[in-house]
Amino acid sequence: MCTNDLRNSVIFAIGDKFAGDFFTGTVWLNMLTPFGSALPIANVTFEPGCRNNWHSHAGGQILLVTGGRGYYQEREQPARELHAGDVVQIPAEVKHWHGAANDSRFMHLAIEIHPGKGPAT
Amino acid sequence: MCTNDLRNSVIFAIGDKFAGDFFTGTVWLNMLTPFGSALPIANVTFEPGCRNNWHSHAGGQILLVTGGRGYYQEREQPARELHAGDVVQIPAEVKHWHGAANDSRFMHLAIEIHPGKGPAT
Numbered sequence: 001m002c003t004n005d006l007r008n009s010v011i012f013a014i015g016d017k018f019a020g021d022f023f024t025g026t027v028w029l030n031m032l033t034p035f036g037s038a039l040p041i042a043n044v045t046f047e048p049g050c051r052n053n054w055h056s057h058a059g060g061q062i063l064l065v066t067g068g069r070g071y072y073q074e075r076e077q078p079a080r081e082l083h084a085g086d087v088v089q090i091p092a093e094v095k096h097w098h099g100a101a102n103d104s105r106f107m108h109l110a111i112e113i114h115p116g117k118g119p120a121t
Numbered sequence: 122m123c124t125n126d127l128r129n130s131v132i133f134a135i136g137d138k139f140a141g142d143f144f145t146g147t148v149w150l151n152m153l154t155p156f157g158s159a160l161p162i163a164n165v166t167f168e169p170g171c172r173n174n175w176h177s178h179a180g181g182q183i184l185l186v187t188g189g190r191g192y193y194q195e196r197e198q199p200a201r202e203l204h205a206g207d208v209v210q211i212p213a214e215v216k217h218w219h220g221a222a223n224d225s226r227f228m229h230l231a232i233e234i235h236p237g238k239g240p241a242t
Contacts, residue, residue, distance in 0.1 A: 011132070011188070011206050032185060033208065038180075038234045038235065039232065041183065041208075059159075062154060062160055064133070064153060064162070066132055067132075084132050085132050085133050085134065087162075089154060109230075111162075111232065113159045113160045114159065
């Protein structure tokens with residue numbers, strides 16, 4: 001199947017459906033490097049309309065958007081629309097959420113900064 | 122232009138030509154997050170036939186291959202062919218090189234682990 005539409009592009013395997021209370025909707029998760037390693041890297045795919053809840057990371061996080069269309073918002077800031085090629089540097093302890101637009105999947109790599117400082121809250 | 126051929130896919134901007142003695146051939150570099158930050162992430166594009174010299178990283182490095190075809194080799198190991206979607210976890214202090222096949226560009230993200238431990242040698 002030939003397509004110019006990056007909304008369906010998945011360079012890294014989509015992984016497994018991730019169930020939990022941290023998300024509204026369906027998300028897929030593939031750990032490219034393991035949890036608990038020096039540099040955990042996740043490939044995250046949000047189904048249309050799926051977003052995570054407000055949360056923060058003790059050491060901060062970086063999002064590298066690889067496909068689709070979605071949003072990122074920090075507390076007390078307007079939501080920022082994201083597309084393939086965008087980079088988001090999330091500071092430590094800053095409350096935020098991210099997820100897909102209602103009409104598009106949304107795929108990004110998520111990399112913890114200073115993972116030793118603790119999990120997401 | 123419509124293509125299934127990921128060898129030409131570039132999700133992140135290609136950046137600028139990088140000149141220096143560390144490479145045979147032409148390489149392009151786009152820092153997605155800055156040098157000197159807590160987590161420097163580079164988008165690296167090797168022109169066909171271009172490879173870097175034997176080197177190592179004090180804290181280790183992770184390569185996330187986003188397109189093209191290339192090789193990775195550690196000292197005293199056979200060369201490993203790489204394609205879009207491959208992940209390479211390079212241990213600290215291990216001598217290695219990576220670069221493009223002779224007939225293809227090669228694109229990967231490169232992320233330093235523990236960048237505070239020092240530069241590549």
